[in-house]
Amino acid sequence: MRSRGWxxxxxxxxxxxxxxxxxxxxxxxxxxxxxRDLVSSLGDEGTLEALGLSLKCTVVAVALIVVxxxxxxxxxxxxxxRGRAALITLVELPLVLPPAVAGIGLLAALGPRGxxxxxxxxxxxxxxxxxxxxxxxxxxxxxxxxxxxAQASFEALDRTWLDASRTLGASEARxxxxxxxxxxxxxxxxxxxxxxxRALGEFGATLMFAGSFRGITQTAPLAIYxxxxxxxxxALALSAVLVAVSAALLLSVKLLSGSAWLGGAAR
Amino acid sequence: xxxxxxxxxxxxxxxxxxxEDASGGSGGKPRLVVSAAASLxxxxxxxxxxxxxxxxxxxxxxxxxxxxxxxxxxxxxxxAAANTKLPEELFEAGLVGRPTVFAGNRLVLAVxxxxxxxxxxxxxxxxxxALAIGARAVPVGAYTRTVLERLPQAExxxxxxxxxxxxxxxxxxxxxxSQGAVDAGFVYVSDVRGAGGRLKAIELPAxxxxxxxxxxxxxxxxxxxxxxxxxxxxxLSGDGRRALAAAGFEPPPPR
Numbered sequence: 007m008r009s010r011g012w013x014x015x016x017x018x019x020x021x022x023x024x025x026x027x028x029x030x031x032x033x034x035x036x037x038x039x040x041x042r043d044l045v046s047s048l049g050d051e052g053t054l055e056a057l058g059l060s061l062k063c064t065v066v067a068v069a070l071i072v073v074x075x076x077x078x079x080x081x082x083x084x085x086x087x088r089g090r091a092a093l094i095t096l097v098e099l100p101l102v103l104p105p106a107v108a109g110i111g112l113l114a115a116l117g118p119r120g121x122x123x124x125x126x127x128x129x130x131x132x133x134x135x136x137x138x139x140x141x142x143x144x145x146x147x148x149x150x151x152x153x154x155x156a157q158a159s160f161e162a163l164d165r166t167w168l169d170a171s172r173t174l175g176a177s178e179a180r181x182x183x184x185x186x187x188x189x190x191x192x193x194x195x196x197x198x199x200x201x202x203x204r205a206l207g208e209f210g211a212t213l214m215f216a217g218s219f220r221g222i223t224q225t226a227p228l229a230i231y232x233x234x235x236x237x238x239x240x241a242l243a244l245s246a247v248l249v250a251v252s253a254a255l256l257l258s259v260k261l262l263s264g265s266a267w268l269g270g271a272a273r
Numbered sequence: 274x275x276x277x278x279x280x281x282x283x284x285x286x287x288x289x290x291x292x293e294d295a296s297g298g299s300g301g302k303p304r305l306v307v308s309a310a311a312s313l314x315x316x317x318x319x320x321x322x323x324x325x326x327x328x329x330x331x332x333x334x335x336x337x338x339x340x341x342x343x344x345x346x347x348x349x350x351x352x353a354a355a356n357t358k359l360p361e362e363l364f365e366a367g368l369v370g371r372p373t374v375f376a377g378n379r380l381v382l383a384v385x386x387x388x389x390x391x392x393x394x395x396x397x398x399x400x401x402x403a404l405a406i407g408a409r410a411v412p413v414g415a416y417t418r419t420v421l422e423r424l425p426q427a428e429x430x431x432x433x434x435x436x437x438x439x440x441x442x443x444x445x446x447x448x449x450x451s452q453g454a455v456d457a458g459f460v461y462v463s464d465v466r467g468a469g470g471r472l473k474a475i476e477l478p479a480x481x482x483x484x485x486x487x488x489x490x491x492x493x494x495x496x497x498x499x500x501x502x503x504x505x506x507x508x509l510s511g512d513g514r515r516a517l518a519a520a521g522f523e524p525p526p527p528r
Binding site for chain 2: 113117118119134213214218224238
């Protein structure tokens with residue numbers, strides 16, 4: 007009993023320390039400035055421009071990720087082949103890459119002097135320092151979040167449903183569209199929200215690959231960094247918006263994946 | 274018992290956070306923390322190696338970001354900026370000691386060394402030319418705007434229309450240039466020298482050249498004020514002065 011009391015105390019202390027450490031910076035964003043100042047600096051044209059650009063770029067990136075990532079994840083989940091584990095690891099690698107490494111990698115691959123730079127140019131595409139480049143950077147860093155979640159959701163499906171659909175004469179494409187996607191829907195949506203959250207917060211790869219220019223490549227995180235030195239209140243206001251949006255995305259992940267987010271017991 | 278465990282855990286955490294003691298440098302030398310403009314990177318890194326009385330550690334970034342950190346309570350020992358305005362402002366706010374002007378520099382137009390479209394300031398006006406400059410708040414961006422403001426309005430507008438990125442510090446401009454993402458950028462002559470042959474400098478006409486002066490100050494509340502002062506003095510004569518000259522900096526402009 008004595009030792010159990012001691013350990014329980016340690017758990018409570020560790021949990022309290024973790025909670026304080028992790029929530030304090032987020033709360034401070036809202037405490038440091040009067041709500042009125044936060045709202046008024048949101049009316050600033052540049053702030054709205056940055057938020058609008060972030061919205062536009064993340065929506066396009068997430069759409070690309072879902073359109074290509076869903077069949078890719080289905081393939082990974084339903085096929086077994088040599089090197090599958092290695093392939094999955096490669097696809098997931100950007101998940102743990104430092105953003106600066108992602109930025110350098112994108113430049114080395116798709117930059118004007120990159121491996122495929124000539125091809126990109128011949129195709130008439132302008133990626134570096136352009137909005138398209140922001141979308142490329144966001145897609146690169148966020149895609150693994152969706153792929154991973156989508157693959158897990160497809161793997162969790164009851165194979166007998168898919169087999170039944172095939173036995174009843176549906177093609178595999180039809181089975182994928184009509185059975186697999188709807189059944190895995192909540193998991194896919196959770197993956198989408200995770201990828202969206204990551205794309206929304208992207209900073210390093212965007213700055214290195216796409217640069218920073220108002221209305222073209224300066225997304226909300228880049229605008230926060232620019233404002234840090236001249237307009238701390240404006241930086242806080244933008245941060246507050248990103249906290250709210252990110253929290254909403256996280257909440258939707260929790261709700262979609264069916265876990266109770268408040269007062270739930272461990273399962 | 275529980276309370277005791279919580280106290281132990283709290284003490285462990287506190288120990289973990291404050292584990293770095295005041296003289297945590299190597300070989301018993303105190304650790305001197307220097308916040309310096311990104312353009313000073315090579316000169317200060319070289320100077321830091323030979324600085325005798327402390328183990329100098331550097332934080333390089335845009336001078337404006339470093340000043341904003343000091344305003345928010347970050348306390349390095351030395352603050353060295355690519356202008357005199359930021360240290361003066363911090364001095365007036367009581368956050369740093371009286372600034373010392375320790376170096377000058379020249380703004381130039383940098384282009385890739387292997388040629389390219391841009392051969393003169395005039396070429397910056399051609400449509401399709403891509404240009405990277407510093408953001409408004411960082412000194413290199415402010416100097417660049419001073420240069421552009423000395424040009425006729427139409428010329429200035431044509432050049433600004435070609436700006437493709439406003440970088441947070443000179444390192445970003447040099448990076449965009451050496452990756453071929455832009456055709457030209459306004460940086461300091463010392464950055465071109467530091468780029469090791471990858472970049473070529475196009476001098477600006479004397480009438481356009483802004484006065485680029487670097488200021489440094491001991492931060493109020495510095496842990497090692499004596500070493501901080503020695504570090505700044507060394508920039509005016511001695512190893513620091515030599516490292517700055519080797520990196521392409523000029524002597525401080527006469528005031």
